[in-house]
Amino acid sequence: MKKYLCSAWVALALFSQVAWSDDLTQLPEYTARRLGETSQLDLASLRGQVLMLNSWATWCAPCRSEMPGLTALAQRYAARGLTLIGVNVDEGRAEETVLRYVYSMDLNFTILRDPANHFTKKFRTLGVPETLLFDRSGKLIHHWRGAFDTQSDETRTLIEAALTADGDAPAKLTARGRRLARQRGCIACHATDSSRGDGPGWGGIAGTTTTLADGRKVLRDAAYLTRAITEPDADIVAGYVPGVMAAAIPGKTLGTEDVAALVTYIQSLGLSR
Amino acid sequence: MKLTMLALIGAYLTVTSTPASCTPPVIVLSAPSEISANGARNPTVAVDGTHGVVYLAWAQERSGPTNNKPSASTELDAMLAHSDDGGEHFGAARVINAAQDNIISNHVNPVHVAVGTKGQAYVLFSYADAALPNPAIKHQLRAMRMVRSEDGGKTFSAPIAIGDKVGNGVPTSPGMSNLFVSPDGTLYVSWLDPRSIYAYAMSHNAMPSGKLSVSQLRVARSDDGGKSFAPSTMVEASTCVCCGTHVAQGASGPLYASTRAAWYELKGSVDAVRDIFVASSQDRGATWERPVKVHDDQFKISACPDVNEGLQVDGQGRLHVAWYTGSDRNPGVFYAVSSDGGKSFGPPLALLRDGWVPYADVRLALDQAGNAWVAFADRRGDVDQIRLVRINIDGSVSSAEPWPGVSPDLATRPDGSVVLTWGGVPPDGAEEAGDIYTRIARVVAVQP
Numbered sequence: 001m002k003k004y005l006c007s008a009w010v011a012l013a014l015f016s017q018v019a020w021s022d023d024l025t026q027l028p029e030y031t032a033r034r035l036g037e038t039s040q041l042d043l044a045s046l047r048g049q050v051l052m053l054n055s056w057a058t059w060c061a062p063c064r065s066e067m068p069g070l071t072a073l074a075q076r077y078a079a080r081g082l083t084l085i086g087v088n089v090d091e092g093r094a095e096e097t098v099l100r101y102v103y104s105m106d107l108n109f110t111i112l113r114d115p116a117n118h119f120t121k122k123f124r125t126l127g128v129p130e131t132l133l134f135d136r137s138g139k140l141i142h143h144w145r146g147a148f149d150t151q152s153d154e155t156r157t158l159i160e161a162a163l164t165a166d167g168d169a170p171a172k173l174t175a176r177g178r179r180l181a182r183q184r185g186c187i188a189c190h191a192t193d194s195s196r197g198d199g200p201g202w203g204g205i206a207g208t209t210t211t212l213a214d215g216r217k218v219l220r221d222a223a224y225l226t227r228a229i230t231e232p233d234a235d236i237v238a239g240y241v242p243g244v245m246a247a248a249i250p251g252k253t254l255g256t257e258d259v260a261a262l263v264t265y266i267q268s269l270g271l272s273r
Numbered sequence: 274m275k276l277t278m279l280a281l282i283g284a285y286l287t288v289t290s291t292p293a294s295c296t297p298p299v300i301v302l303s304a305p306s307e308i309s310a311n312g313a314r315n316p317t318v319a320v321d322g323t324h325g326v327v328y329l330a331w332a333q334e335r336s337g338p339t340n341n342k343p344s345a346s347t348e349l350d351a352m353l354a355h356s357d358d359g360g361e362h363f364g365a366a367r368v369i370n371a372a373q374d375n376i377i378s379n380h381v382n383p384v385h386v387a388v389g390t391k392g393q394a395y396v397l398f399s400y401a402d403a404a405l406p407n408p409a410i411k412h413q414l415r416a417m418r419m420v421r422s423e424d425g426g427k428t429f430s431a432p433i434a435i436g437d438k439v440g441n442g443v444p445t446s447p448g449m450s451n452l453f454v455s456p457d458g459t460l461y462v463s464w465l466d467p468r469s470i471y472a473y474a475m476s477h478n479a480m481p482s483g484k485l486s487v488s489q490l491r492v493a494r495s496d497d498g499g500k501s502f503a504p505s506t507m508v509e510a511s512t513c514v515c516c517g518t519h520v521a522q523g524a525s526g527p528l529y530a531s532t533r534a535a536w537y538e539l540k541g542s543v544d545a546v547r548d549i550f551v552a553s554s555q556d557r558g559a560t561w562e563r564p565v566k567v568h569d570d571q572f573k574i575s576a577c578p579d580v581n582e583g584l585q586v587d588g589q590g591r592l593h594v595a596w597y598t599g600s601d602r603n604p605g606v607f608y609a610v611s612s613d614g615g616k617s618f619g620p621p622l623a624l625l626r627d628g629w630v631p632y633a634d635v636r637l638a639l640d641q642a643g644n645a646w647v648a649f650a651d652r653r654g655d656v657d658q659i660r661l662v663r664i665n666i667d668g669s670v671s672s673a674e675p676w677p678g679v680s681p682d683l684a685t686r687p688d689g690s691v692v693l694t695w696g697g698v699p700p701d702g703a704e705e706a707g708d709i710y711t712r713i714a715r716v717v718a719v720q721p
Contacts, residue, residue: 033704058412059379060577061470061514065482091379092314092705093334093347101412115704120631120652126599127632128577145599146544146575147482 024124027051027138032087032112032119036099039234041085041112041223048173048260049083049222050162051134055119055127057090058101062147063129067105069150070131073159074109078221079207080163081136081170081267084109085223089117089128108209108219133158135165170264177265180258189248192269198244200237206267211238225263229254297669298716300661302676305710308354308363308694309333312347313709315383315680316694320360321392322687326425327360328353328394329694330386331709332378333368349376351384351398355426360692360713369420369429374400377415380634380680381449381517381579390458394422395499397435397452397462409474414446417464421499435493435502440468443475447491453520455528460495461558462502463518463530470514483543483575487535488514494558508552508561511535516547517581517634526590527553527614530561533578544573549582549596553615567609568621570598583637583647594618595647597633604630606649608637608664622670624662625651640685642666646714648681648693657698661714671716678710690715 031042043051054070056063074084088098088111095113102111119125123132131144141162149155181187193203200210205220213236218224227234232245254262308316312334319328332349351374354366370376377399378384385397402416418432436447445468453461465488473481480486490512493505508530516533530552535545548571550564572578582596592611598604605626609618624647625633635649645664650657659681661673678695685691690713697708 057577057579059515059579061467061480061486062575062577064412065480065486092707113704116699116706117652121655124629125631126574126576126604127579130576148575149543 025140027134028122030122032114035111035113045226048136050081052084054131055087056129060128066147071108073150083222086111087114087119089114091115110223135162173261173264174268177261202266203269213238222263229259296719297671298718300671300673301715301717303713305712308709311707315378315380316709317383317385317682318684318692318694319386319388320684321388324392325359327356327692328386330384332376332384351376369396376400385452387452387454389454394426396420409478415448435462443472449518451518455522456524460499461520463492463520466491484537487511490532492530492558509564513547515577515579519584521584521586523586523590528558531584544575547572551615567594567618570600572598572600580632580634583635585639587639587643593645595635595637606633636682638683638685640689646691648683
């Protein structure tokens, strides 16, 4: 009898741990290092975009199985404002291992490194793979625990819902971006069609893949476009030279919302413009 | 919300209704001892109770300190150190693998150390093997080796290969291995074997998915003190591909093997149920009975719960299991006992329970009296912590104050205390830690 009394007490005592919230509803603050680089990506810089965040590891077989589908999603929806970010959580010094994996899988989206796996705490995940979809306002639309069917009707419906969740917000951002592009002189070097200037023409580039001067192929999603504005020499497109844009915009610091507006404007420009 | 309410009620009852007659003993922790300051990971520990020797194994980066900078991948060595004073102090560590071996280590596939019945030290490690057998298989193949020392860790035998490099006619890649020495001195090595996945990849030039993307739990036995191993046997054909494996046996009774299942048992679900199962063998691993779930958690996920469960048999032949589940219904860390040879398990005792509990690595060690020590990772807070509890033989539970750390392991000493080892947590702003520690935990009775 004593044993059962003790057991009952113990069960209650151990149960009374601090209760943690598992109801993530908004995009939390999160910054991590870009794979292969020292620079950091702050998700706040992608404000106004629909974000799909996927946590993964090289040793994770389900992660591997869903990667081709994620690459296809990134390509299909980038021009409409979906940005896919992969967060690799391989523990320890695994940079080359992860890079080899990324090249072998031909991944076209931005990969962040988080060996200490802060991601799991910030986003209330259990492990890998897990994928979270946030709309343009940062509201969580869906959380997939484990690998998911990237090509299913349900996935398409959820992404469409995220892309259209904020009504006219993208239109307002687009208008602001158009205004900024004129005020800041961006269009002096970047045509709003596909014409080549001192910089690449903006028309129709969003969502396409381009080759950089160092030979890498990158998807021009919001993460790429944001960086191209804030760190213009980080990823130079083949055929262009570094330093031109950095020299052309000294002192003209753009705020996060300004950058988001410019990116949304670029995404709105089709090839026919 | 419901959980919060229950937690508050639980806390209230804890304060108001603790029976004085069953105040559990208090766990006292020694100060941590730093074993390695940089580049170390995934330590394991084993105790030679007869000679008072404690062995510690881990993986160590070859290229030195990380300096907290983004860095290239590094090669690892398997290290072994030993203590002649029961784990209070450790001597210099030595590399026990060959120079050409690039060790693979993570917390479900660490460098394992175990002690034989005559005080032999066995170290099992995985290393990166040959080139990929097929372009569709885009990850590094693994292989296993084991070394043994019969002089207290001074010298080691030449490494022997363990596990199958070829299964069903195609290359395979054993991983998530573990090493166990039974009370009669027989060695068992368990691992997850992806041979069916590779067979599919070889014939289809693509990796399988869903029900075809499962590993096998396999076990191999050595009857000659680790000089050689018999061909492996299959325990279960549909398991998780990246979860820990374990073997356990008492002085008499069946041999047990466990891991996390990948059973497609829920109608209409595309996700496998990844609950912990235990299979029994009455003939020392030659054949295996149908596996039994420790508890019907219904942890349904198409992911990699890359954590260990704990499995051990006490002197009465009872099988103790401690495990993590991420089930939506009831996530946490639990403990249960089977008193009928692994045919069924008693109700689980919650050691950690909350609305959100990320994957938790769990280790279990029994002392000679039958008290169950469980160490597990608690990753809910800003800083990862290790929790240590002792489920006492009277059913009460003692809990230690948690401390920062990852990847715990523990082993009991003859006096009933335990030696713990773990990895450090990265300092603020750093991506990795690289330090490993040990400490001793004892219990002190509380006078009512």
